[in-house]
Amino acid sequence: MTSDHKLVVVGGGVAGLDIAGHLAGRAVGTRRLAVTLIDREPAHVWKPMLHTIAAGTQEAATQQTPYLVQAHERGFIYQPGEAVGIDRQTRSVHLAPLRSGDEEIVPARSIAYDTLVLAVGSEANDFGTPGVAEHCFTINTRSQAIAFNDRMRADMLKAFAAERTFSVAIVGGGATGVELSAEIVQLVDIVEHYGVAQSRERLRVTLIESGDRLLRAFPERVARAAEDRLRRMGVVVRTGVRVHEADAQAFHLPDGETIQADLKVWAAGVRAPDLIRSIDGLRQNKAGQILVGSNLVAIDDARIVAVGDCASPQLSQDALVPTTAQAAFQEAAYLITHLPEILNGGKIPDFRYRDFGGLVSLGGYDAYGTLGQFGLFGGGFLRGRVAQLGHALLYRRHQARLHGFGRGSLLWLADVLSSRVRPPTRLS
Numbered sequence: 001m002t003s004d005h006k007l008v009v010v011g012g013g014v015a016g017l018d019i020a021g022h023l024a025g026r027a028v029g030t031r032r033l034a035v036t037l038i039d040r041e042p043a044h045v046w047k048p049m050l051h052t053i054a055a056g057t058q059e060a061a062t063q064q065t066p067y068l069v070q071a072h073e074r075g076f077i078y079q080p081g082e083a084v085g086i087d088r089q090t091r092s093v094h095l096a097p098l099r100s101g102d103e104e105i106v107p108a109r110s111i112a113y114d115t116l117v118l119a120v121g122s123e124a125n126d127f128g129t130p131g132v133a134e135h136c137f138t139i140n141t142r143s144q145a146i147a148f149n150d151r152m153r154a155d156m157l158k159a160f161a162a163e164r165t166f167s168v169a170i171v172g173g174g175a176t177g178v179e180l181s182a183e184i185v186q187l188v189d190i191v192e193h194y195g196v197a198q199s200r201e202r203l204r205v206t207l208i209e210s211g212d213r214l215l216r217a218f219p220e221r222v223a224r225a226a227e228d229r230l231r232r233m234g235v236v237v238r239t240g241v242r243v244h245e246a247d248a249q250a251f252h253l254p255d256g257e258t259i260q261a262d263l264k265v266w267a268a269g270v271r272a273p274d275l276i277r278s279i280d281g282l283r284q285n286k287a288g289q290i291l292v293g294s295n296l297v298a299i300d301d302a303r304i305v306a307v308g309d310c311a312s313p314q315l316s317q318d319a320l321v322p323t324t325a326q327a328a329f330q331e332a333a334y335l336i337t338h339l340p341e342i343l344n345g346g347k348i349p350d351f352r353y354r355d356f357g358g359l360v361s362l363g364g365y366d367a368y369g370t371l372g373q374f375g376l377f378g379g380g381f382l383r384g385r386v387a388q389l390g391h392a393l394l395y396r397r398h399q400a401r402l403h404g405f406g407r408g409s410l411l412w413l414a415d416v417l418s419s420r421v422r423p424p425t426r427l428s
C-alpha cells in the first residue's frame, strides 16, 4: 500500500483555506493528498473586511469561519499555532508552543511535509520608522482588528463622555487606510443615533499618504472620487506627507509638524511576514516575497509552493501580480486545478493573472471601482450601489467557495435578515 502525500498548508487565509479545503483527499497518481492546515488564529476572517471589524461595524464572531469546522467538513487536519521556522533539509514546519495566557497548552512541535504550501499573506511595512512598532496599531490580522476595536471603543467613549475631541490618524492611503477612515466615520454616525450627542463634530480622522494621491493601485479617477467623498465626510486627507517618527501622542513630520492623535494606525507598505524572511536559501524580492515560477513553485525548492501576498510570481507575460484578494483567489484556483498534476510530474499551463479591476468601499456611503482590463465592458468606472454590490459579491463568492453555493447563499440571507434586527455596530 502506498502512503499518503503529506501536503502542509501554512496560512488559512484567502488562498490557503481554499486550497486546503479543495485539495484534501485528492488523488496524486496512486497516492492521496493528506492535507494539514496550520494557522495561528482559531478562525478565518476574509481579510478585506478587517477594517469593518476594526471599526466595529461588523463583528468577527458573526463573520468568521472556525478552522476546526472547515477541517471537519472538508477532510483536512487543522493544526493551531504560529509557524516560526521552516527546515528545508528535514522538510518540517516548526510551531511555537500554544499558550492560553501564561499557561502552555501544547508544547512546541514540528510537522513533516512532502510538499509545503506557503500562504501566510503579508503585513504592513513600517520601513523601520522609529516608534511605529511601539505606538501604532496595525490591521493585518483578526486579532489585531479586534484589539484595535476594543481600544477605540474605550477611548472614544471616554473622550465623548468628557466632551472632548477623539482623534485617529492613519498612515497609508491604500485601500486599508481609505476604507478604515470611512468606516470609523460611519461608526460615529451610528453612535449618534444611540444618543451620543455631537459625536461627529468631536471626531477627527486624519489620513496620511506619502504619495501625491490616495489609492495608487487604482486608476486616478477612482482615487479622486474616493478622496473627494472622504473630504466631504470630514476626513482630513494629507497627501505628499511622509511620517518620520511616531510616539505615544503623535506622528512627527520631517519639517517639525506633529499630527496629534489618540490612536495611530500604520496601514502603509506591504512586506512578507518574518517567517518567510527567516527561510534560508529561498530567493525573495525586496518586500520579502518568495520568487516563484509561472507554476507558483519556488524557484529554489521544488517542494515549496508559495501563493497569495507572500509570493512574487515570475511570469512570462509582463503582468505584475498585485497583493490583493483577487490575485490570491486566482492563484489558489490555479493550484487547486494543477497542483496534483505538478506533483505527478505532468506538464501544466503557466499561471496567468487577469486584472478584473478593483473596488473600494467607503462604508455605507459610497463605493468606487473599475472592472479592469478583463472585466465586463473592458473596464469602466463604477460607483454607488453597483460598486457596493460588486464589493459585497467578492466576499459572497469567497463564502460560496468555502461553504458551497447553497450554504453560502444562506449565510448571505442570514446576514441580510440579522442586519434588520441587530444593532449596526458592536456594542460590547
Ligand SMILES: Cc1cc2nc3c(=O)[nH]c(=O)nc-3n(C[C@H](O)[C@H](O)[C@H](O)COP(=O)(O)OP(=O)(O)OC[C@H]3O[C@@H](n4cnc5c(N)ncnc54)[C@H](O)[C@@H]3O)c2cc1C
Pocket (backbone or CB within 6 Å): 010, 011, 012, 013, 014, 015, 016, 038, 039, 040, 041, 044, 046, 047, 048, 049, 050, 051, 081, 082, 083, 084, 119, 120, 121, 122, 139, 140, 141, 175, 176, 179, 273, 275, 307, 308, 309, 310, 323, 324, 325, 326, 327, 328, 359, 360
Ligand atoms: C483592511 C484590508 C482591506 C483590504 N481590502 C481589499 C479589497 O477590497 N480587495 C482586495 O482584493 N484585497 C484587499 N485587501 C488585500 C487582501 O486582503 C489580501 O491581498 C489577501 O487577503 C491575501 O490573501 P493571502 O491568502 O495571501 O493571505 P491572507 O488572507 O492574509 O491569509 C494569511 C493567513 O496566514 C496566517 N498566518 C500568517 N503568518 C502565520 C504564521 N507564521 N503561522 C501560522 N499562520 C500564519 C494568518 O493568520 C492568515 O490566516 C485588503 C487588506 C486589508 C488588510
